[in-house]
Amino acid sequence: MHRLVRDHIEDVVAGVEAAPVAEHLRACEECRRDAAAMRAQSAALRELRAPDDAEPRPGFYARVMERIEAQGPASIWNLFIESAFGRRIAVASLALALLLGVYVISSERAADQPILAGQQAQPAVVLGEDAPGRVISQMDQSSMGQSSDDAVLVNLVTYQEQ
Amino acid sequence: MSSLSGAIPFPATKDGTRGRTRVDHRNSEEAALVRRVQARDEMAFREIVERYQSKVFSIIYGILRNRNDAEDIAQQVFAKIYFSIRNFDFRSSLLTWIYKITVNECYDYLRKKRVRKLVYESDFSAEDAQRMEASDPAVDPRTPVDVRLAQRDLIVKLLAKVSEQDRSLILLKEVNGHSVEELAAMTGLNENTIKVKLFRTRQKLLKAASRLTRIRTAGT
Numbered sequence: 001m002h003r004l005v006r007d008h009i010e011d012v013v014a015g016v017e018a019a020p021v022a023e024h025l026r027a028c029e030e031c032r033r034d035a036a037a038m039r040a041q042s043a044a045l046r047e048l049r050a051p052d053d054a055e056p057r058p059g060f061y062a063r064v065m066e067r068i069e070a071q072g073p074a075s076i077w078n079l080f081i082e083s084a085f086g087r088r089i090a091v092a093s094l095a096l097a098l099l100l101g102v103y104v105i106s107s108e109r110a111a112d113q114p115i116l117a118g119q120q121a122q123p124a125v126v127l128g129e130d131a132p133g134r135v136i137s138q139m140d141q142s143s144m145g146q147s148s149d150d151a152v153l154v155n156l157v158t159y160q161e162q
Numbered sequence: 163m164s165s166l167s168g169a170i171p172f173p174a175t176k177d178g179t180r181g182r183t184r185v186d187h188r189n190s191e192e193a194a195l196v197r198r199v200q201a202r203d204e205m206a207f208r209e210i211v212e213r214y215q216s217k218v219f220s221i222i223y224g225i226l227r228n229r230n231d232a233e234d235i236a237q238q239v240f241a242k243i244y245f246s247i248r249n250f251d252f253r254s255s256l257l258t259w260i261y262k263i264t265v266n267e268c269y270d271y272l273r274k275k276r277v278r279k280l281v282y283e284s285d286f287s288a289e290d291a292q293r294m295e296a297s298d299p300a301v302d303p304r305t306p307v308d309v310r311l312a313q314r315d316l317i318v319k320l321l322a323k324v325s326e327q328d329r330s331l332i333l334l335k336e337v338n339g340h341s342v343e344e345l346a347a348m349t350g351l352n353e354n355t356i357k358v359k360l361f362r363t364r365q366k367l368l369k370a371a372s373r374l375t376r377i378r379t380a381g382t
Binding site: 006009010013037038041042043044045046047048049050054055056057060061063064067068071 | 208211212215216219220221223224225232233236237238240241244245311313314316317318332333335336337342357360361364367368371
């Protein structure tokens, strides 16, 4: 569309274009076609005009107030429920809480591992079919070496738990 | 339509004054009314409802053509105004702000209900059709009513493809019949900006229409 028509498109759409614009439209097929499309579009938009007697039923204000009372003041929770941004924040918070939960649980488990004073943090028992025998042999070794009652107890407790 | 694409700068108006239409929305009688509502004055709110209820109802009914839905959405619009008027910042006129809320509520409703055959499912009566025939001399009376209804349906769908602001602006221009000067005063934008926005919206609507036509043609 040429600039002359573009600059006066509101007049063209309304059908009140000035003589030079009308003259150009007669001569330029492309502008004529585009202007016709915009006029048709404008006519379709005007179909959205309501009839003159479109009015709400009497007592409208009372019904509005009823609705306002029913809805109550906007709650902070509505922000999370009604908006996409709020929902994203809620999902992100849940994911963060889940991660924190996993971290806390795994760190608690790590803290529960038996670490004997003065010993390497090695598993007291590696379970297998010969597990009871190995526990007893470890008991023997520890009784021969450092002979600690606590170590024996810890080994036994660990064996029972697993 | 290739020449329609791209950003098109509009020239400044020749007299240099028409381009700026500044209206002080803070110091009008309407602003005083809004401030009373912001201070939770029920009587002021009642005044706003009574002043704008017909306009709001007409806008909704124009789009949906269903009186029950229009009433329901109009109530929701005023409830929304009641709860959010504290955020009204006087940058535009109250009518522009209410208009935007109203049109958005209509499109939220359409989105939620996923209304496809909008016109045909509405309570659009033969009487309405006759009124429609007589209402607008600019529309070619030889166009059959069913074609015009289909055009209405199409334009409602196409309007969903443009931004909220563009949608409100083109509807205020075409449906409510406001001039460019009035729109500038209502929105606080200058006239050239209004013209550019209107032109671009018209372009977008035409492009969306041709895209939709291509899809329909490919589908058959």
